[in-house]
Amino acid sequence: MPLNPRTGLSVEPLAISEAAQRIQRTPRTVHNYIKRGLLTKYRLGGRVYVDRNEVDTLLTAVTPDTGDAA
Numbered sequence: 653m654p655l656n657p658r659t660g661l662s663v664e665p666l667a668i669s670e671a672a673q674r675i676q677r678t679p680r681t682v683h684n685y686i687k688r689g690l691l692t693k694y695r696l697g698g699r700v701y702v703d704r705n706e707v708d709t710l711l712t713a714v715t716p717d718t719g720d721a722a
Contacts, residue, residue, distance in 0.1 A: 663694055663701075663703045663705075664703060665696060665702075666701055666702055666703065666704040667699070667701055668682050668683065668700055668701070668702065671691075671702050671704075671707045674707055674708075674711065675710065682702065685710065686702065690710055691703070691707065692706060
């Protein structure tokens with residue numbers, strides 16, 4: 653498993669759709685977070701994943717009233 657360059661920990665892969673469900677947003681929003689640099693994308697076997705730990709961190713940073721990441 654690759655290491656997350658932000659945390660130095662092993663990446664726990666989470667599919668985009670799973671990440672979207674976890675933060676109660678759409679997959680498009682997860683892709684936007686990747687483009688904005690809020691999440692790091694990883695390609696494994698031709699599929700795109702994000703790190704579960706980053707999603708959990710983002711989840712605590714999302715403002716409940718707007719859904720925007722801080």
